[in-house]
Amino acid sequence: MAKADRELRSIRTHISAVVLVGLTVFAVAATLLWLALSMPTAVNTRVDIIKIALSVVAGVGGVVALVVAYRKQRINESAEKREHAKVLNERFATACTQIGHDKPTVRLAGLYAMASLADEWTEQRQTCIDVLCAYLRLPYEPSLDSEWDHDEETEVRLSITSVLTAHLRDDAPTSWQGHDFHLTRAVLRAADFAGIHVTGGNLVLSLARFPGGWVSFDGMKVSGGEVWFGGATFSGARVTFHGAQFTGGRVKFEGAEFNSGEVSFRGAKFAGGEVDLSEAVITVAPVFDDGEKPGLKLP
Numbered sequence: 244m245a246k247a248d249r250e251l252r253s254i255r256t257h258i259s260a261v262v263l264v265g266l267t268v269f270a271v272a273a274t275l276l277w278l279a280l281s282m283p284t285a286v287n288t289r290v291d292i293i294k295i296a297l298s299v300v301a302g303v304g305g306v307v308a309l310v311v312a313y314r315k316q317r318i319n320e321s322a323e324k325r326e327h328a329k330v331l332n333e334r335f336a337t338a339c340t341q342i343g344h345d346k347p348t349v350r351l352a353g354l355y356a357m358a359s360l361a362d363e364w365t366e367q368r369q370t371c372i373d374v375l376c377a378y379l380r381l382p383y384e385p386s387l388d389s390e391w392d393h394d395e396e397t398e399v400r401l402s403i404t405s406v407l408t409a410h411l412r413d414d415a416p417t418s419w420q421g422h423d424f425h426l427t428r429a430v431l432r433a434a435d436f437a438g439i440h441v442t443g444g445n446l447v448l449s450l451a452r453f454p455g456g457w458v459s460f461d462g463m464k465v466s467g468g469e470v471w472f473g474g475a476t477f478s479g480a481r482v483t484f485h486g487a488q489f490t491g492g493r494v495k496f497e498g499a500e501f502n503s504g505e506v507s508f509r510g511a512k513f514a515g516g517e518v519d520l521s522e523a524v525i526t527v528a529p530v531f532d533d534g535e536k537p538g539l540k541l542p
Contacts, residue, residue, distance in 0.1 A: 331364050335371070342378060347395040351402055354378070358406045362417040369422055375403050376425050385432040385454060397432050397456075404434040411439035413464075421468070423447070432456040432480070440464040441492060449473040453480035453504070460484045465516060466491040473497040479504045484511050489538060491516040502526040513539045 338360060341353025354375060361371035379400055386394045410419035421443040429448065433456040439446075441464070449471045461483055473495055481504060493516060506529040513536035520529070521540040531539075 331360065331367070334360050335364075335367070339374060342374065347399050350399050354399070354403055354406065358410070361410075361419070368419065372407075372419060372422055372424065375407065376429075379403055379426050379429040379431070383430045385430060385456075400431065401433045401435065404431070404436060408436050408439050411436075411441070413440050420444075426451055428452075430454065431458050434458045436463060437461040438463070440466065441468045441470055442466055443468040446470045448475055451475045453477045453482055455479040455504075457481045457483070461486055463487040465489050465494055468492045470494040471497075472499045475499045477501045477504055477506050481505045482507075484508045487511040488514070489516050489518050490514045494518045496520045496523040499523045500526075501529060506530070508532070513537050 334356065338353045338356040341349050341356060344350050344353065357371050357374055361368045361375075364371065383396060383400070385397050407419070407424060409415060410417065420440060423444045423446075425445070425447045427447055427449045429451045431451060431453055435458075437459045438461070445468060447470075451472070453476065458480055459482075463484060464487070466488075469492055475496070477500065483505075485507060487508065487510075489512065495517075496519060499520070501523060504527065506527075508529055508531045510532060515538055517538050517540070518536075519540045521542055523542060525542060
């Protein structure tokens with residue numbers, strides 16, 4: 244409001260100044276015309292002088308109108324931007340509150356609200372993404388009674404990874420490609436990353452745990468940026484990279500442990516970039532197709 248008041252005062256100052264200039268212009272124009280015409284005494288000539296001077300003032304008045312209209316437009320645009328920013332911040336706070344709720348249905352509503360906000364709020368998209376990723380980094384011990392039956396928390400986390408995936412595919416209506424996704428220490432019993440395209444930024448799964456269920460990176464494409472699995476633990480999960488394409492960027496498994504479960508790269512294409520498993524701790528070897536694999540480094 245203080246800024247709007249200052250702008251209104253500025254408009255009044257401009258109007259006063261322009262009106263004063265207009266009166267001065269009128270007086271000067273009339274005087275110059277009077278002198279130029281050798282101080283005419285004919286009534287018609289005097290009337291013509293006044294008309295010309297008034298025309299000059301009218302032109303100045305037009306300038307005043309343009310200045311006022313422009314300044315009002317600036318004030319309105321500024322007010323609209325402030326109101327829009329206020330609404331976005333309120334939506335962000337509401338979504339954060341929902342994500343922290345104890346009921347899974349409310350948490351689900353919050354995560355979808357945050358994703359919608361990220362689509363709309365370009366300037367703070369990374370912040371919204373960070374909130375979703377932060378949820379996956381929260382400590383969590385999944386129920387492993389069944390490979391396919393998920394507890395409520397697993398469903399929430401699966402929904403988050405599905406939202407991230409949908410925005411990292413090439414056909415996403417609103418793309419989040421090129422942003423950073425920090426999932427360090429995330430516990431992923433089930434996750435769908437199928438079809439994502441890493442073109443830049445970082446997808447960080449360092450120290451992540453894959454304790455069971457199925458985590459799919461099928462059809463994943465890496466053409467830039469970096470994907471980190473450093474220190475990740477694959478212990479009982481089925482993690483597949485079927486049909487993945489590694490044409491650029493780097494995928495690092497430094498210190499990752501493959502001690503049970505299945506990690507499969509069947510049908511994967513290695514055509515550039517770097518996929519480095521040279522420093523991984525491998526008890527159960529990942530599965531690859533036969534043939535040359537440029538850029539793949541094994542222990």
